[in-house]
Amino acid sequence: MFFILKNKxxxxxxxxxxxxxxxxxxxxxxxxxxxxxxxxxxxxxxVQFVENISSHAKKLGLTPYFEFGGGEVTLLRYFxxxxxxxxxxxxxxxxxxNGSKSLLWWRENAEYLNGVSLSYHVNDIKDEVHFLxxxxxxxxxxxxxxxxxxxxxxxxxxxxxxxxxxxxxxxxCSIALQPLFEGFGNGAITKKYQYTDVQELLMQSFRGRxxxxxxxxxxxxxxxxxTDGSKKTVSTFDLLINDQVNxxxxxxxxxxxxxxxxxxxxxxxxxxMQDGSICSIYDKEVILPIKPTRCRTKICQCGADLSSxxxxxxxxxxxxxxxxxxxxx
Numbered sequence: 001m002f003f004i005l006k007n008k009x010x011x012x013x014x015x016x017x018x019x020x021x022x023x024x025x026x027x028x029x030x031x032x033x034x035x036x037x038x039x040x041x042x043x044x045x046x047v048q049f050v051e052n053i054s055s056h057a058k059k060l061g062l063t064p065y066f067e068f069g070g071g072e073v074t075l076l077r078y079f080x081x082x083x084x085x086x087x088x089x090x091x092x093x094x095x096x097x098n099g100s101k102s103l104l105w106w107r108e109n110a111e112y113l114n115g116v117s118l119s120y121h122v123n124d125i126k127d128e129v130h131f132l133x134x135x136x137x138x139x140x141x142x143x144x145x146x147x148x149x150x151x152x153x154x155x156x157x158x159x160x161x162x163x164x165x166x167x168x169x170x171x172x173c174s175i176a177l178q179p180l181f182e183g184f185g186n187g188a189i190t191k192k193y194q195y196t197d198v199q200e201l202l203m204q205s206f207r208g209r210x211x212x213x214x215x216x217x218x219x220x221x222x223x224x225x226x227t228d229g230s231k232k233t234v235s236t237f238d239l240l241i242n243d244q245v246n247x248x249x250x251x252x253x254x255x256x257x258x259x260x261x262x263x264x265x266x267x268x269x270x271x272x273m274q275d276g277s278i279c280s281i282y283d284k285e286v287i288l289p290i291k292p293t294r295c296r297t298k299i300c301q302c303g304a305d306l307s308s309x310x311x312x313x314x315x316x317x318x319x320x321x322x323x324x325x326x327x328x329x
Contacts, residue, residue, distance in 0.1 A: 002223040003315035005247075007307055008217050008233070009274070011065035013050060013258035015271070015304035018079075019047075020263040024098055026121050026161075028180045028193075033268035034071060041281060043078040043264075047085065049281040054091055056288065067115075069096035071263070080109055084213065087112040094145075094219070099134040106134050110141035115218070119178075120150045122160050135153065135165040135171045146173035147214050152180060152203060154193050168208055175208030176237050181301055185280040191299075192243075204241045219307050227319060233269065236306040247295045247310050254290035254308035270298040270305040 021036035024028075031037075045150030050066070057064040066086055073079055074097055083093045099106075116138050117248060138146040148171075150164045164175055180193045195203070220236040239245055254260075254279065255269030262268070265281040267288075275293055279286050292311075300306050 001315075002224040002226045002232075003312040004223075004321070005239075005310040006225075007219070007257060008221045008223055009065070009219050010062055011219055011257075012053070012060060013065045013067065013219055013304065013307065014053055014261065015067045015069070015302075016261040017070060017263050018068050018073050018261075019076050021075060021098055022070060022072045022098075024072070024121060026123060026151070028151070032263075036071075039264055040263075041074060043082070045281060046078075046082060049286075050082070050086060050091075051089075053284055054086075054089060058287075059247045064091040065094070066091060067094040067219070068116055072098055072100065074101040074105065078274040080105075080112075083109065083112045092216075093159050099131050101134075103130070103133055103137065105136045110137060110144055113138075113141070113144050114216075115145045115147070117147045117149060120148060120160075122153055122156045122163065132170060133165070135167070135173065139171050139211065142213060143215070145213065146171075146211065147216060148173060148175045148208070149178040150175065151224070152177050152195075152199075154180070154195055154199075157195075157199055161206075164195070164206060172209045172210075172211040175206065176241075177203040177206045179203055179241065180239055181299075195319060213323065220303055222307070225316065236303040239306055240301065240303075242322065245300045246310075247300055247305065248298060249314060250294040250295045250310045250312045252295045252308055252310050253292045254305060256292060257306075258304065258308050259288065260304055270294060270300075270308065271302040272300065272305060278326070 001214065018035055019040040020038050023033055024035035054064040057277065086093050091110065092114040093112060094117065095113060096117045099118045118135060134147065137146065138144050139214055148167060150160050152160050153214055164177060168175055177193065182191055182193065220232055222236065223231060224234055225231050258270050260271050261281060266277045267279050267281065269275055269289065274297055278288060
């Protein structure tokens with residue numbers, strides 16, 4: 001049993017849903033994520049907020065780390081200019097993308113991307129060859145950590161798995177067979193899609209290949225501490241795939257170490273949206289939490305949420321009680 005889950009990175013993380021326009025319309029993705037119904041913020045608003053958060057992070061002695069998703073953020077007209085600005089000012093940038101942008105775009109912008117998480121959607125990827133070429137460009141970028149999520153549609157599980165096997169042979173990067181959740185994208189995740197036991201085992205065991213790059217620690221890398229005193233490093237995906245995502249009653253440092261931003265510009269501690277909105281990117285003054293919150297959310301499904309430090313205070317108190325320790329061990 002573990003009781004401490006601590007992020008290994010010296011980052012202040014901002015997971016930002018920058019725009020909800022996407023050129024794909026996946027069946028398992030809520031329209032809130034792809035309909036283009038919300039106007040993206042202006043470049044001036046985004047830059048001002050980025051500068052404010054960067055200043056906040058540096059005061060805490062942390063590196064500002066921006067993870068942009070959508071929608072498909074590479075469609076945003078000023079996106080290249082934005083990531084170049086963050087890079088120039090010492091921040092880090094990671095994006096979630098379907099990889100559909102031109103090969104030229106990826107070649108020109110790879111140097112500004114510290115991390116790219118490509119999502120393979122078996123129903124919507126029209127050009128598998130293009131997807132693989134994008135992956136190769138990012139594999140060859142020495143400063144970019146590439147990760148690929150193969151979205152495991154239960155109805156096309158074998159097709160997804162076959163692509164993942166081909167991908168593993170051709171590209172050196174981490175690969176996850178990503179399980180899908182009902183209610184994804186509208187703040188109402190209820191349960192995982194139905195998979196067979198064999199499929200569950202396959203998703204748990206599948207990995208990519210080491211890329212051999214000497215890069216800073218990934219924001220998804222976590223140290224966990226067990227009640228017997230042992231320690232281990234895991235990824236957010238390890239927790240997700242093994243259903244270790246219920247932290248009800250734990251102290252969660254989302255909001256202190258990280259924030260998330262919705263398409264409308266509202267700022268929350270995490271994508272569970274517990275405790276309500278903190279403020280907005282449009283506010284003149286942004287005041288962020290300095291204390292953790294007590295988790296009340298049954299499923300912590302998003303990688304950004306899982307990355308925040310979590311401490312089971314009740315177990316800590318028991319461990320400080322010799323009688324309770326004997327019972328635990």
